[in-house]
Amino acid sequence: MSPLTTHLRVPGPTPLPDRVREAGSWQMVNHRGPEFKALLERVTQGLKRAFRTENDLVILTASGTGGLEAAVVNHLSPGDPVLSTSIGAFGDRFGAIATRYGADVTKVEVEWGRAADPADVEAALGRMIEAGRAPRAVLLTHNETSTGVTNPIQALAETARRAAPDALLIVDGISGLGAVPFEADAWGLDVVVTGSQKSWMVPPGLAMVSVSGRAWQAAERATMPRFYFDLASHQKAMVKGETPWTPAVGVCFALDVALELLEAEGYERIFARHAAVGAATRAGIKALGFELFADPPVASNTVTAARVPPDMDWAAFNRALRGRGLVLAGGQGKLTGQIFRVGHLGAVSVNEILAALEILEETAIEFGRPQERGRALVAAVSAADSAATSDKENTVEATAPVGSAA
Numbered sequence: 001m002s003p004l005t006t007h008l009r010v011p012g013p014t015p016l017p018d019r020v021r022e023a024g025s026w027q028m029v030n031h032r033g034p035e036f037k038a039l040l041e042r043v044t045q046g047l048k049r050a051f052r053t054e055n056d057l058v059i060l061t062a063s064g065t066g067g068l069e070a071a072v073v074n075h076l077s078p079g080d081p082v083l084s085t086s087i088g089a090f091g092d093r094f095g096a097i098a099t100r101y102g103a104d105v106t107k108v109e110v111e112w113g114r115a116a117d118p119a120d121v122e123a124a125l126g127r128m129i130e131a132g133r134a135p136r137a138v139l140l141t142h143n144e145t146s147t148g149v150t151n152p153i154q155a156l157a158e159t160a161r162r163a164a165p166d167a168l169l170i171v172d173g174i175s176g177l178g179a180v181p182f183e184a185d186a187w188g189l190d191v192v193v194t195g196s197q198k199s200w201m202v203p204p205g206l207a208m209v210s211v212s213g214r215a216w217q218a219a220e221r222a223t224m225p226r227f228y229f230d231l232a233s234h235q236k237a238m239v240k241g242e243t244p245w246t247p248a249v250g251v252c253f254a255l256d257v258a259l260e261l262l263e264a265e266g267y268e269r270i271f272a273r274h275a276a277v278g279a280a281t282r283a284g285i286k287a288l289g290f291e292l293f294a295d296p297p298v299a300s301n302t303v304t305a306a307r308v309p310p311d312m313d314w315a316a317f318n319r320a321l322r323g324r325g326l327v328l329a330g331g332q333g334k335l336t337g338q339i340f341r342v343g344h345l346g347a348v349s350v351n352e353i354l355a356a357l358e359i360l361e362e363t364a365i366e367f368g369r370p371q372e373r374g375r376a377l378v379a380a381v382s383a384a385d386s387a388a389t390s391d392k393e394n395t396v397e398a399t400a401p402v403g404s405a406a
């Protein structure tokens with residue numbers, strides 16, 4: 001099977017529109033020259049519009065985890081009390097980074113598959129303050145890719161700000177930003193991290209981090225060690241239209257083109273498209289007889305997790321899916337072998353989800369799981385249409401992203 005005909009339905013890296021792929025192969029420029037300076041200015045402004053922030057924004061050559069590490073080491077000192085709200089494997093990783101650098105981390109543990117409850121965050125912050133351990137930061141995950149759950153970040157941020165006004169709000173926005181509504185400034189978020197290989201339709205290689213004025217003040221006091229990820233060095237260079245170290249120039253070219261495509265489509269339409277593909281995926285998978293993993297009201301519009309039925313040999317089923325060109329993701333951490341995940345973020349249309357469901361259906365039939373042919377597709381189309389009723393233009397036909405080959 002040619003890699004070009006593969007249905008890549010993992011939650012990142014996501015498929016690249018043709019123009020983005022071409023941009024990634026352009027000839028190099030001097031990263032300290034005028035072309036790169038203009039590009040850096042353009043992508044920074046484009047990202048700030050997408051983050052909905054007036055804060056500074058720096059672009060790091062790193063994967064998303066590098067961005068999370070930067071968010072921790074620039075704003076905290078060893079021994080600082082931190083509240084880490086984890087709803088899955090990536091929330092655990094965020095807390096683990098803070099612990100590794102010596103923060104005094106208190107965890108709010110949430111059952112995987114559910115979102116964090118603002119009341120639990122409020123109670124945990126209250127207990128920390130009562131114990132004389134006023135938190136310096138609250139770590140939150142916007143969209144937990146390991147479970148397919150989107151947290152109510154606005155409500156969590158409001159609660160945290162009220163209960164612990166001095167704590168920085170640091171958000172892992174890696175797999176939701178650019179696909180679902182997000183308001184960094186209106187929600188009072190101090191540090192927000194995302195990664196190029198997710199909704200941005202760009203290869204892996206860049207982490208983008210927004211930093212509020214409060215966060216810069218904290219950075220001046222913070223003593224965790226940092227060099228490559230020293231955000232102040234990055235910001236100083238950004239002001240001159242440069243990065244402090246050699247950036248992933250090709251990925252920056254790709255990001256520039258991708259942001260142009262995203263803005264041409266418009267973020268409202270992009271959010272509606274993700275609502276439609278999310279609804280279609282959930283409805284189709286359910287119609288195939290799989291149990292969805294996420295609590296329905298907080299199910300993510302960028303990734304869907306479903307339980308592997310106890311009588312299914314997942315490895316064999318997954319091999320058969322791959323043989324038909326459908327690439328899905330398995331479970332992570334304690335969910336390894338228990339769930340599978342379908343990514344539907346970035347350059348994805350409802351029609352592409354229907355194609356993936358068709359392969360799932362065929363394979364399920366081959367594996368002796370009786371299906372009424374076409375039922376999943378009917379359910380998916382109907383769910384996509386209902387999701388789109390608030391946006392008349394967003395019919396199934398109109399949900400192909402700008403620049404997509406589909």
Ligand SMILES: Cc1ncc(COP(=O)(O)O)c(C=O)c1O
Binds near residue numbers: 064066146173
């Ligand atoms: C929510 C979330 N956080 C963090 C990461 C880690 O990012 P990376 O793999 O780019 O380091 C991911 C990647 O899937 C993610 O989805």
